[in-house]
Amino acid sequence: MLKWALVALVVAVIAGIFGFTGVAEGAATVAKVLVGIFLVLALILGVLGVTVYKKVT
Template identity: 65%
Template sequence: MLRWVLIFLVVAVIAAIFGFGGIAAGAAGIAKIIFYIFIVLFVISLLMKLLR
């Protein structure tokens, strides 16, 4: 999942360099959402490991 965040981040940066505002904003938004999902799953995984 972190791989997808990095892919969308690169797409957003490249689109921002070339001036495609809508594409850059969309890719950055998707990257943020996937990143937050990754963080939540990581925290849940840590909590489950600590409870065992």
């Protein structure tokens, strides 16, 4: 998922360079959403990992 966010960021930068501001804005929004989802999932999995680890050991 983080890979797709980076791809969207690169598309946004390239579109911005060439003057396609609408495309750049859309790709930047997609990148922000994907990074947000990635961070939330990483946080949830980290908390679950710590709590499950404590229950197992």
